[in-house]
Amino acid sequence: MLEDGLLLLFMHTNMAEPMELLCWGGDWDLPSVHTDSLIVLAYAKFSGAALAVKSIDWTWRTITASVPQLHFEGSTVTEPTQILNFLRKQRFNADYELTAKQGADTMAYIALLEEKLRPALLHTFWVDAENYANLTRPWFTSHSPFPLNFFVPGRQASLALSRILLTKAESPLLNITEVEGKIYSEAKECLNLLSHRLGNFHFFFGDRPTSLDAFVFGHIAPLIKAPLPSGQLQKHLNQLDNLCQFCNTILKNYFTDASAEKRMDCSPTATHDPVDANLQKLTQLVNKESNLIEKMDDNLRSSPQHRPHRHDTKPSAPASENSTRA
Amino acid sequence: MSLAAEAFVSQIAAAEPWPEKATLYQPLKEDQILLSDSASSLAVQTFLRMCGLPVQVSCCANAEYMSPSGKVPFIHVGNQVVSELGPIVQFIKAKGHSLSDGLDDVQRAEMKAYMELVNNMLLTAELYIQWCDDYTATEISRPRYSSPYSWPLNHILAYQKQWEVRRKMNAIGWSGKSLEQVYEDVSQCCQALSQRLGTQPYFFNKQPTELDALVFGHLFTILTTQLTNDELAEKVKSYTNLLSFCHRIDQTYFKEDKGSRSV
Numbered sequence: 001m002l003e004d005g006l007l008l009l010f011m012h013t014n015m016a017e018p019m020e021l022l023c024w025g026g027d028w029d030l031p032s033v034h035t036d037s038l039i040v041l042a043y044a045k046f047s048g049a050a051l052a053v054k055s056i057d058w059t060w061r062t063i064t065a066s067v068p069q070l071h072f073e074g075s076t077v078t079e080p081t082q083i084l085n086f087l088r089k090q091r092f093n094a095d096y097e098l099t100a101k102q103g104a105d106t107m108a109y110i111a112l113l114e115e116k117l118r119p120a121l122l123h124t125f126w127v128d129a130e131n132y133a134n135l136t137r138p139w140f141t142s143h144s145p146f147p148l149n150f151f152v153p154g155r156q157a158s159l160a161l162s163r164i165l166l167t168k169a170e171s172p173l174l175n176i177t178e179v180e181g182k183i184y185s186e187a188k189e190c191l192n193l194l195s196h197r198l199g200n201f202h203f204f205f206g207d208r209p210t211s212l213d214a215f216v217f218g219h220i221a222p223l224i225k226a227p228l229p230s231g232q233l234q235k236h237l238n239q240l241d242n243l244c245q246f247c248n249t250i251l252k253n254y255f256t257d258a259s260a261e262k263r264m265d266c267s268p269t270a271t272h273d274p275v276d277a278n279l280q281k282l283t284q285l286v287n288k289e290s291n292l293i294e295k296m297d298d299n300l301r302s303s304p305q306h307r308p309h310r311h312d313t314k315p316s317a318p319a320s321e322n323s324t325r326a
Numbered sequence: 327m328s329l330a331a332e333a334f335v336s337q338i339a340a341a342e343p344w345p346e347k348a349t350l351y352q353p354l355k356e357d358q359i360l361l362s363d364s365a366s367s368l369a370v371q372t373f374l375r376m377c378g379l380p381v382q383v384s385c386c387a388n389a390e391y392m393s394p395s396g397k398v399p400f401i402h403v404g405n406q407v408v409s410e411l412g413p414i415v416q417f418i419k420a421k422g423h424s425l426s427d428g429l430d431d432v433q434r435a436e437m438k439a440y441m442e443l444v445n446n447m448l449l450t451a452e453l454y455i456q457w458c459d460d461y462t463a464t465e466i467s468r469p470r471y472s473s474p475y476s477w478p479l480n481h482i483l484a485y486q487k488q489w490e491v492r493r494k495m496n497a498i499g500w501s502g503k504s505l506e507q508v509y510e511d512v513s514q515c516c517q518a519l520s521q522r523l524g525t526q527p528y529f530f531n532k533q534p535t536e537l538d539a540l541v542f543g544h545l546f547t548i549l550t551t552q553l554t555n556d557e558l559a560e561k562v563k564s565y566t567n568l569l570s571f572c573h574r575i576d577q578t579y580f581k582e583d584k585g586s587r588s589v
Contacts, residue, residue, distance in 0.1 A: 079499070104518035108439035111446040159497075166497040193435035 018052065019090075022069040025055035025143060028225040031255050033139065035121065037068040039080040039218030045254040046209040049092035057143040062152050080218070081110075084211055095210050102205050106212045109197070109204075112190060117219055119164045120187030120233055124223070126160035127176065130230045188236050191220075195240040202249060209250065221247050344421060345404050348381045350374070351389045352399045357473045358387060360466075361551050362452040367399040369411055369543025374401075375579040376534050377423045387474035415536050425535045433530060437537045440522065440529070444537075447515035448544045450500060451508050455558065457491040459505055462554050513561045516545075520565040527574065534575070541568075542575045 021044070023037030031053075032038050044051045051070075056062055070077045070086060077086045088095070095103065125136045132153075140156065141149040161176065169179045194216060203209045204216065220237060224247050228234050237243060352367040353359040359367070367383075374381050381401065386392065393400040393409045400409030408417045418424070426434060456467045471487055472480030495501045500508075519541060528534045529541070545568055549559050563569060 100521040101524070104521040105436065105439070107514070107518045108436065108443040108522075111443035112439040115442045115446055163497040166494045189438075193431075193438055196431040197435045199432070 018072070019049065020071040021051045021053050022056050022061060022071070023053065023067050025057040027139065028222075028227065029251065030221055030225050033222055033226070034067060035118075035218045035222060036080045037218075038221055039214050040068045040070070040083050042209075042217045042250065042254065043084055043087065043094060043211055043214040044092070046211075046214060047087060047092035047094040049087050049090070058145050060145065060148065062140075062144045063148050063155070080215075084214075094208070094214075097208060098205055098210060106210065109194075109212055110215050112193070113215055113219055116186045116190035119168055119183045121219060121223060122160040122164055123180065123183060124228065124231060124233055125226075126157045127164065128230060131228050132157060134229045135226065184233060187233055191233075191237055191240055191243065195243050198242050198246060200242065202246070209254075213246075213250070216243075217247060217250050221251070342404050342421075344379050344423075346380070348379070348401060348403045349384050350381045350399050350401045351384050351386055351392060353389045354385045354387055354474065358470055359385075360456055360470060361547060361553070362449060362456060363390075363398050364551065365449070365452060365544040365547040366397070366411065367543070368547055369540045370399050370401070370414055372542050372575065372579060373411065373415065373425075373536055373539035374418075376425055376539055377418060379418070379423065411536065411540060425533065426530075428533060429530060429535070437530065437535055440519070440537050441540055443515060443518065444540050444544060447511055448548075450495075450498070451512045451515075451558075452544070452548075453491055454495060454500055454503070454508050455505070455553070457488050458495055458501065463488060465554055509557055509561060512558060513564075516562055516565050516568060520568050523567055523571060525567065527571075538571075538575065542572055546572045546576065 021037075021040060023032050023041065024034035026032050030038065031041050032055075041051075041053065043049075056067060061067075066078050068078070068080065068083065070083045072086075072090075077083050087093075095106070098106070124131060126132055137153040137157075140153040144152045164179060164183065165176065168183055169175070198204060201207075203213045205212070220243055223231075223234055223237055224244055226234075350367070350370060353363055355364075371381070371383065389398050389400070390396060392407075394407055395409045397410050400407055401414060403417075406417070408414050426437060429437060455462055457463050468484040468488065472484040475483060492501065503511075523529055528538045530537070545562055548562050549569075549572065551559075553559075
């Protein structure tokens with residue numbers, strides 16, 4: 001929890017507007033594992049909106065809040081499309097250079113993603129037995145407080161299943177196995193279409209990322225990065241090089257700060273890297289003396305200083321690091 | 327149907343030419359059919375006319391239950407039954423007729439994206455207005471849907487259908503929307519379509535495709551169906567190029583029925 005507070009403080013030092021975003025936490029090199037949260041985070045980065053990101057992990061909000069949720073001056077906005085509209089009204093617009101036709105194309109492709117790709121994503125993460133048991137449920141259980149960890153994953157899974165069945169299954173046969181083949185083939189086709197549309201460009205409309213890029217990123221990034229035990233859709237996506245490249249470009253250019261800070265924040269049992277252990281030690285030191293926070297911020301933000309620090313500490317014995325890590 | 331069965335069926339389909347007596351089934355036109363079903367049916371009919379394939383339209387009260395997927399319209403060709411525009415387009419492609427062969431990959435991606443936009447926004451909005459808006463549901467949808475049946479079956483079926491649609495709206499997150507928001511969504515969808523169409527005769531310049539058939543089906547039905555208020559039609563009418571698009575397709579493909587239709 002102290003690490004959480006530190007994280008917020010680091011992000012607050014450079015912020016002017018107190019817009020607060022509630023979303024699920026990050027893992028697997030991503031700022032968030034939740035598609036809708038990723039869409040909003042990506043758009044905020046593209047449009048230059050400064051958001052105070054507050055993760056709902058380990059709070060009661062895992063069951064009460066509908067994520068993502070934006071708080072600003074007393075008003076609350078949910079749902080990615082609404083949040084993006086709100087940000088545009090606040091003059092954070094990543095789409096102002098688009099022509100009218102490109103704006104129309106954006107709407108069309110977002111509809112394509114929602115209809116064709118989203119059911120298969122929901123299935124891969126929440127309905128497929130192997131993935132759910134080995135990846136999704138443990139992750140969400142470990143990121144929810146007791147006793148909610150018994151309810152949260154199950155509730156999300158049943159919502160996902162009912163959404164797939166109600167929208168895709170033919171009404172006389174409400175059976176998930178009949179629908180599986182159909183939704184995966186539609187999803188693969190959708191990924192192929194996106195790949196054709198992207199071609200060799202960096203982003204979907206030229207050189208600057210727009211809201212469509214945010215939506216596509218939000219949908220495909222978890223699929224690329226999550227360590228899924230059984231992922232036929234993931235295999236298919238990995239064959240589409242330009243989409244993987246697109247995702248990695250966005251992560252590298254817009255999210256490297258966030259992923260570096262998240263690595264500071266993760267639980268001790270997960271880190272076996274001596275570099276992360278060093279960062280953990282450092283954060284504990286800073287907790288004791290608050291005037292070191294400004295110095296830490298400067299050191300970490302300028303990466304050329306950061307790298308030699310890593311190389312210096314790497315050769316040191318991991319055993320001693322582990323023993324000093326309290 | 328599993329993917330292997332579908333592939334098998336389409337191979338069989340490819341072997342036979344289009345028969346004389348192909349039939350399209352939809353609910354009763356005057357009394358029973360609702361806005362969304364009428365739009366889907368008109369889209370399929372337009373597509374078949376664009377391909378130059380003759381089909382007889384047959385109106386049955388139980389069309390929905392005859393359909394293999396539970397949705398109308400469906401076509402009965404030879405000894406196969408195919409429902410909904412997407413599978414019908416693929417079926418007809420297997421028979422060697424296609425409207426979108428001339429498109430390259432990027433254009434095909436765009437076409438599919440716009441078709442999903444129409445399905446996602448327009449069709450869902452039509453279903454919402456019919457079944458989730460209490461006034462319309464009570465005055466129009468429930469009486470019409472259950473008109474061929476006697477009491478108490480008419481009440482049971484109507485409420486069952488309403489419950490199903492409301493469940494679906496709940497699952498996709500539309501149940502929290504107000505009617506004004508739905509009209510606003512329709513307006514945005516029409517704006518996107520209007521901007522994409524521009525001044526061209528069809529969405530992909532000179533040749534009509536299944537996207538044109540789908541858009542025509544929905545827009546024409548919205549313009550010509552009498553609901554409790556005219557707000558939906560007004561939203562569409564504010565885009566003049568869409569109006570002339572509908573008029574043009576009506577003139578080109580439905581001219582023999584010209585006497586019975588008017589925009």
